[in-house]
Every structure is written in structure tokens, then in C-alpha cells.
Amino acid sequence: MRTPLLPLLVALAACAHHGPAALAPLSLPREGMAFPAADSADAVHLLDRFAFGARPGEIAHVQEVGIRGWLEEQLNPSRVDDAAGDGALQPYRLAFRDPADLYADYAPAPPAARADTAARQRQMQGTRELAGAVMMSALARHIESRRQLLEVMTDFWTNHFNVFMAKGADRWLTADFVERAIRPYALGRFEDLLVATATHPAMLVYLDNAQSVAPGSHPPAGRPAIAMMPRPGFAPMLPPRPAPAARAEAGLNENYARELMELHTLGVDGGYTQQDVIEVARILTGWGIAQPRRMGVGRFAFEFHAWAHDYGPKTVLGVEFPAGHGMEEGRTLLHLLAEDPATARHLSHQLCARFVADTPPDGCVDAAVAAWQRTDGDIRAVLVAIAASPDFWAPENRAAKFKPPLAFVASAVRALDGAPDTTARLVGALQQLGEPLFMHLTPDGYPDAGADWLNSGAILTRMNLALALASARMPGVVVDLDRLSPVTSDYDQLVRNVNATVLGNQGTEHTLQVIRQQIGDMPNAVNARAMAVGLALGSPDFQRQ
């Protein structure tokens, strides 16, 4: 008679959610790192890649503290006062209520109660509010937080460990996932991040591992352990509630096992086989979740279901996992994957693609891999290696990446010193650009390379958003152009202002010339300013980073 459930649950909960060790203070050596002197072009480049673009004043700040100083500041986020980021979050705190409480308050009514139209509308309204708050809890901080590198890395890892907010219980779990499994580890050790995502209910739901059990196993009597929660709404993405008979006969599900290796760690060329996928799925059987039994009772949590685990022997990537082991062999597996050289190379490549160039130069990737291996996957060390790599500063890699939708929206609002207006309407901009947060269905996340946004529709949408923002008509954003660039009838001065504020003084001659021409005959100086700012935000110059 096995009844190890409860103690394991307790142990695991402690292990999964004891929280990250605080980041140790990190100093960069004063000598020997190849950072440029930080002229304004260097500062713009740094802020385009290691932040979501420059806010007014930040270029000057980088020049004041130097590249090394700014990086050191950002790599020690607790040293950066972030009242701004905390404040930006306040209107969206709904997203961070306990997932079980969100479920209790926002889950759709049972079918019997759905005839009540008013109640149904309230429910749908609630669902929209919650989804908006979850998206804005990320976007508002990307825009307003002073801990910009933490924001950039939170975005990077959220996309790397993609979950889809509209799948089942992930509606209640996605904000918690980002807050507890991603953000605390975004500048930490990769293995910690991997374990945190692997054990978070949002991932276990998203890639179906919560439903993967050893073939032939059965839950103990009276314990319908999986897929119990009513999961209405969001049709057709949601499977209907399984009939009781269907639940009795469950089996192996390879979904998480495959993506764990293909996307999260080794990469598709990482040397694993279909048999490895099956073996990994077997090792991870029983990695499931606890969920509220009914409204108001119980919490969402990682839970190891010993009854569902396959205790037989397995072999992954040639490494033997002897028979008779439970939960801990999954942890061993994650360690194995985290320390595999293929993982170091796969992740280094992705980081360099994000920070340096869509096709990352070998030198930079090699430097990142070396830092990864020297430090067992310390993310900060890898970022420093990238920033110190000559490839990062090479002229051909500056302004050479096309901003992804999120970078475009965040950097445009930041350039105008704007802020979300406490509503969630700004998420509509990302929707229009095809990349609403947490709504990427498939586990690869939104692609990073420019080819994917570079099409006509996308370029026109950016122009429209630029115009809306410049004329203070962008839903969900507060901007104060008077503070940024006071109305002036001296249009040469206006173009200089716009170049300085929007384009970091990096506008091309052609862009500045066209803007000057276009406003030349405009009698109304307010309209001319909106036109100048809108054209600058919608110019090719601003689409690059």
C-alpha cells in the first residue's frame, strides 16, 4: 500500500516554491573589459538591446555612469530603486491574486446557470478584465520599470518557456508563472529557472504533463487526481470535461518531454531521439498538479503523484536511470539537460540572436558558451560576455535588428515618456501587431528574427500606431508632448527636438529631411509637432534597434 502522496507534496512544495536565493552582488572588473567610452550612439545601442529603448534622460545617464557602470547597476536589480515599476503595477494587481481565488471568482458558471444572460455577460467582462490585467502586469513594467535588463530578460524567458493563457487553468496561472517561475530567476542560474518552470502548474497544464501517467496506472480510489476542475469557456481550445470512464484509463503524454528537449534545453539538433522523448516522458510521469477541489477549497500547486509514476528503468541520452526511483529522477533529468553542452550552445545562440544579430556571429556565441560553461549557466555571466563581445559593438550589428512588436510598442511609449493609463487598452496595440502577450498558442514562443514582422501589414500597423501615439490618440497611453517637446513655430528646432527625443539623435539625414519637408507648410504648430513625432516613430529608423 503506497500512500506517499502527502509527504511528497509537502516536500515538493517546499522545493518548488521556496523562492530563489537572492542574487549575489556582482561587480564587473574595472579593467580588461572591452566596453566603448559611451558616446551617445553607444548608449542608444546599449539601451536598444539591454533595455526596451531609452526614456528621456537615460542616454545621458548611461554616458554619466559608463557602459560598465550601467550594466553593473542593471545586473544588480535590487540596487535600482524601482518605485516606478511598482507604481506601474498597481492598477493591474488583480493579476497577482492567488490563482485559486481567481478561479473561484472568475470561472464561468456551471452549464445550468448559463441561461442567466446578465450573469454570463458579467462573467465574460470579468474574463476580459483578468486577461487584460495579466498582460498589463508584464507590459506596464516593461515600459516603466527602472530595472530594464530584468524586464528584458523576463520577456526573453517568458517567451522561451512559452505558455498559452487561454488553455485551461492557465488563465488563472499565467501571471503567477511569470512572477514566481520566471522573474525571480531571469538573471539567476539557468538550471533554477528550468526547475521552476518544470514544476509550475502553468507549464504542467500547458504541455499536458499534468495528464501524463504511467500506462496502466490508476489513481487511488476516491481520488480523481487529474482534470477535475470544470474548464468551461475559451472554446474551442478547451477540451470538454472528460467523462468519468475516460479518466480511469490514462497514459503517457509526450508533449512536455519533447518540448523540454527541443525548445527549452538541448535544441532540435541537440542529439536526442524519439526514444529519448518517450523515456523523458516516462521519467516525468506523476509530475502533476493539485488544484482546487471546489470553489474556495484547495490551491493550485505542483504535486507528485506517486501512483502515476513509471518506476521502471529508463535511459536518456545514454544515461541510465535505474528502476525504483520516483520524483527525484525527474530532478536528476533536469540537471542532466541543464548541464548538457548542447543546452549551453542552444541558449547562447538564442541570447546572441536576441542581443546581437538575428544571425549571431560565431565569436559572440563562443564567448557566451564559454561563460555559460565556466559558470554552470549563470545567466548574468553570459550577458556580460555578450555585452563585452566585440561583435555586440561592431558597426554592422548596430541598428541592424528590426524591433519585434513588443519592443516597438514599449520603446515608442518610453521614447515619449508615456505610461499606461491604468486601463488595459494598450494591449490592443500588441494584438494588432500579431503578438499579444501570453497568447502564443504553440510552445516555440514568438520568433525573434525580423523576417516574421517584416511584411506590409505589419509596417502599416506600426505607422498607424505611431500616428495615434503622436497625436495622443493611442488607447491606453498617457503622453505629455508639451513636457517632451514644447510647441514651437521654429520647425528646425522642432525637428532637432524630435530627433533628440524619439531617435536618440541617430535619425538619418533622409528621415529628418522628409519630416522637415512634410511639416513645412503646416500652419498649426501643434499639428506639425504631432506630424513630426508620428513620422519619426513610424520611420524606418525607429523600427530598427
Added chain:
Amino acid sequence: MSPDLSRRVFVKAGALSLVSLGFDPLFLGRTAYAQRVPARSPGSKTLVCLFQRGAVDGLSMVVPYADDWYYRERRRIVVPRPGSAPDAALDLDGRFGLHPRLAALKPLWDAGQLAIVDAVGSPDPSRSHFDAQDFMETGTPGDRATRDGWLNRCLAHDLEHRDTPFRGVAMGPQLPRALQGTAPALAIGDLQAFGIRAPEPARDRLTAAFEALWSGTETGIVANTAAESFEAIRQLRAANPSQYRPADGVAYPLGPLGRALLQVAQLVKADLGAEILFVDVGGWDTHVNQGNGANGQLAARLDDFGQALAAFARDLGERMADVVVLTMSEFGRTIHENGDAGTDHGHATAMFVLGGPVRGGRVLGPWPGLAPEQRYEGRDLAVTTDFRDLFGEVAARHLGIAQLDVIFPGYALTADRFPGVLA
């Protein structure tokens, strides 16, 4: 909030560097258009590709009800034999039956406008959505170095019609891999909202201003993409496709697919020179609670799919004589149902070919059988028709492309390999 069921295109970071701003030889060849609206000759052919992202379960779409193994391997998600139950398969040819929720397609089958190719797929063994979609879109299974899509190469084969920006159009916010490449192609989320949004006369002025801004020193794909946009705006305003309402009595299903196909129909009717149109439809990755003939997520997706295609065919009416709709999916799903009353990633699937030129009413492609020894790697439906044989037949016989080795490099494709969907 409407879920954006984005396609799953995985562009390997190392494979593409389209924003190297003019240093990319592949895209240097891409030029903007002469500014004239093309006169489209009557009888010009249109191909509509519909990608079922996520790997549709071909065995549920087109039920091999004569194969006993289908009923031995599936129980909770099974579609019953024709006539044996209320939600049974709709018999096609004594061997195969349509999923009952695809009933809207049955009249097209009966009229000989719908052919099915079964056991079709990729020779590559990958069960990764990303890889398999990528391979199907580049047309080079197993070769990750291919940079452009097979549909883009189709567009590039014949430059006679290159002066329309609408020759290749994807309905959606992003251009799929299949349409990326040297030939211009457009992504249009919404025909009516395409352009600079402002009241007249500000709109014209703003459009001109942005056009000037983007036509400067910028070179390469960025500049050309922008140039395409402005040309497309001009032509769309002149042709005003939204004036074309659906034919009497035709109602597209609500939802993204119905909306996309309605707009495809409008583009075709507007005679803007649309030759290759592309639509994505997601939601097929049914790992859990796939459902049976009556209910479940797959039944709901198929219902939408069948109704949208049927509405499209009725809406175009006689114009279907020049239109072929080709459906595709990156792979099929396991023969055996999994522990969650779903199916996992498999190998071969089924594809539909619909339209006036189609020799329909037939299930084509050798049936490999579902018995264990007949399976691919012992578990999945084997591929007996390489997807390039089907795509190549459509390219050759519908679009009139002679050089198939350009469309599918490295693949020796001759007419004897065609499954025979077109006359």
C-alpha cells in the same frame, strides 16, 4: 480579447537574416513594381492554400472505416462506421468516410469537385511541429538551410504578372514561411483596415509622407516591403474589394477561418491579380480529449472548417472553375489513442483538394494499412504520397509551372508521381 491563434512558424535564428538591410543577396533581387494595375486575363488560375497548423488527425477527418485496426486502436475518440450510429462517418467510396461534422463538404464530393489524398506527408521523420511545418513550407524536407518558401518560388517562376502586389497574399498579420522569399507577397489581416487610418484629406497626405519617409536611403527588403505596402494601398482603394458581398444565401461561419475565406473571395472577385492565397487555421493539436464523431474539440474545428470551405465554394460559384483549394497539415497523429483520449504526433495525414479543375469524388494515394507491421516506426500511418508529389501536381497542372525542380529543389519529381487530383 480574441485569442490570436498564431501559426507556428519557427524561423531558426541562424537561418535567416532578412534585416541585414540590403546586404542579403537573396533579397537584392526583389524590386518594387511598376505602378500600373494589371489587367488580369480571364482564366487566370488561383490557388488557395489552407494550412491546418498543429497536425490534424487525418484518421478522424477521413475515416478508414474498412480497416479494422482503426476500431481496435481507438475507442473513446472513434468515428463509427457509416450507418451504424447517429454520428457515424459519411461514406465516400466504400473504404473511407468523412467525419460527420464535415457534412458540408459532402455535396462537393458528390459533385466531383473534392478529391482527397490520404496517407500523404513528409519523408522526414520529425515529429516536431516547428520542423515539420518548416519543411512543408520550404518544400525541402530535412533541409533546414532553405530560406524561401515553395509558394514564393511558385510566384517567382513567371514574372509576367509581377506588377501586382496581390499575386501572393496571406490573410493574417504575418507572412508564413511558405510565402517568404524573393517574390513580393503581402500579409493582410483585414482588407478594409489596410492602409493609413485617418480621415480624408489627412489620409492622403499622411500616406504620401510615410511613402517619402520609407523610400529614402533604405534598401533591401525593408524598403521593398514598404514600397509594396503603398502600391497595395493604391490598388486596394481603386478596386475596393469590400464592395463584393457574399453571393445570395451564402453565410460564412463566424470565426477567423470564415472571415479569412470571405476576404479571399473578395480579393479573387476584385480581379487584383491574386494567384496564390494563404490562410492559416489552428487548433488541431488534439493531445487531450479529442472527441468523437459527435462532440469534442476536433468535431467543432472540423465543423467550422467544412462550413467555411463550403461557403467559399458556393460564394465563388462559377469562378471556382479557375480556383483550387489545397489543404495541408505538417503531419498526422498516432493511430492509437493516448491516455488522455487524444492523439500524439504521428506521421501521414489526409489533404483535401477542392475546386473546378479537380477530378474529385476519389480518395487518392495508396492506403498503407493500419496493422502494426504496416505502420511507420511501428506506430503511425505510413506516408505513401510525398507531399511534394501533391503540391507539385497542383503547381504544374493548375499554375502551369514546368520547372518543378525549382519549386522542389533536390527532388526528382515527374508526372508519374502525381497522385492525379487534376486533369
